[in-house]
Amino acid sequence: MRLTKTGNEAMAEAMRQINPDVVAAYPITPATEIVQIFASFVADGLVDTEFIAVESEHSAMSACIGACAAGARTMTSTASQGLALMWEMLYIASGLRLPIVLAEVNRSLSSPINIHCDHSDTMGARDAGWIQIFCENAQEAYDSLIQAVRIAEESLLPIMVTTDGFIISHGMETMELIEDKEVKTFIGEYEPKYTVLDIDNPITMGAIDFTDYYFEHKRQTIEAMRNSKEIIAKVNQKFGAKFGRHYGFFEEYKLEDADIAIVVLGSTAGTSKVVIDELRQKGIKAGLLKLRVFRPFPVQEIAQILSRIPCVAVMDRSDSLNASGGPVWTEIRSALYDFNTRPKMINYIYGLGGRNIGLEMLRSVFEDLKNILKTDKIDKQIQYLGMRK
Secondary structure (H helix, E strand, O other), X not given: OEEEEEHHHHHHHHHHHHOOOEEEEOOOOOOHHHHHHHHHHHHOOOOOOEEEEOOOHHHHHHHHHHHHHOOOOEEEEEEHHHHHHOHHHHHHHHHOOOOOEEEEEEOOOOOOOOOOOOOHHHHHOOOOOOEEEEOOOXXXXXXXXXXXXXXXXXXXXXXXXXXXXXXXXXOEEEEEOOOHHHHHXXXXXXXXOOOOOOOOOOOOOOOOOOOOOHHHHHHXXXXXXXXXXXHHHHHHHHHHHHHXXXXXXXXXXXXXXXXXXXXXXXXXXXXXXXXXXXHHHOOOOEEEEEXXXXXXXXXXXXXXXXXXXXXXXXXXXXXXXXXXXXXXXXXXXXXXXXXXXXXXXXXXXXXXXXXXOOHHHHHHHHHHHHHHHHHOOOOOOEXXXXXXX
């Protein structure tokens, strides 16, 4: 079914079709609309979800943890400071191996106060033990949220599917909706592996774990994240075979023979493809690596691809505030360390607080890469793109 939807509407529609047992949420811009629309589905009887309206995002994630531990298929949505207010509970959700699904809308973090898009919130949660998927558009967000249910429940890890605030969340696009019954068949009935309500097989959750076993239990979560790669690939493959839309850990766009390339996450990938098409028409071998799954980070696969490209720009829509570049930059630099052949690399911090990233800016990035390729020199490795000087 072909329809026109905003990213928030697409995520809400996916939630309606998933029909989770419990949704607990507290509204925050620009994710408010997702739960607002979903609440109307509950009120209209289109889903039989128990909707829990709470007084904060910390409470929202706490309620999700309690519901999921009791064996309920559980979802929520948030953004920015809301995700930050969940921080403490994010670690508890992953440590308890609870397959909660979160629709996250990327937004800057205060201060200064700003409601627009960057990736600071999601990147801040990158080491909380949650699988993270970044989406380029509403279609990918919708498809990824449906896949997320199976990925989370098979890996026993929580997962967040992200869109760029206001760019995707409030931008309207034409997209393809799957029939309700097909979504239901794809995700299947939820059969929790463990539940605190199973009185015949009692378990302990959230017990204290000092020096005796904390390390071993944390290692189990680390291994689960490592093993989730296989599950993500399997679910992507099954989704593609069933519905014809294929997704991987990343997308290669005209990279096969590229001399210069950029790495991006989220909505900027679409704009980048326009510029790359222009450059290709002029005979310039430009390409794109769109990173879709950021956790688990596909180290070997990305390094193998980028190691054969002479010159690469890594685009970060957030900064680590570590005085040495953004989070995507540091991950990719580290991935390439063991390769004998490595590209010349440059990092661009861009789009903080919703600053627009347009065609001209991306053309300038490729122009810089062309100069680096020609001169073999990098004047300044960390650049701030589109910032007033």
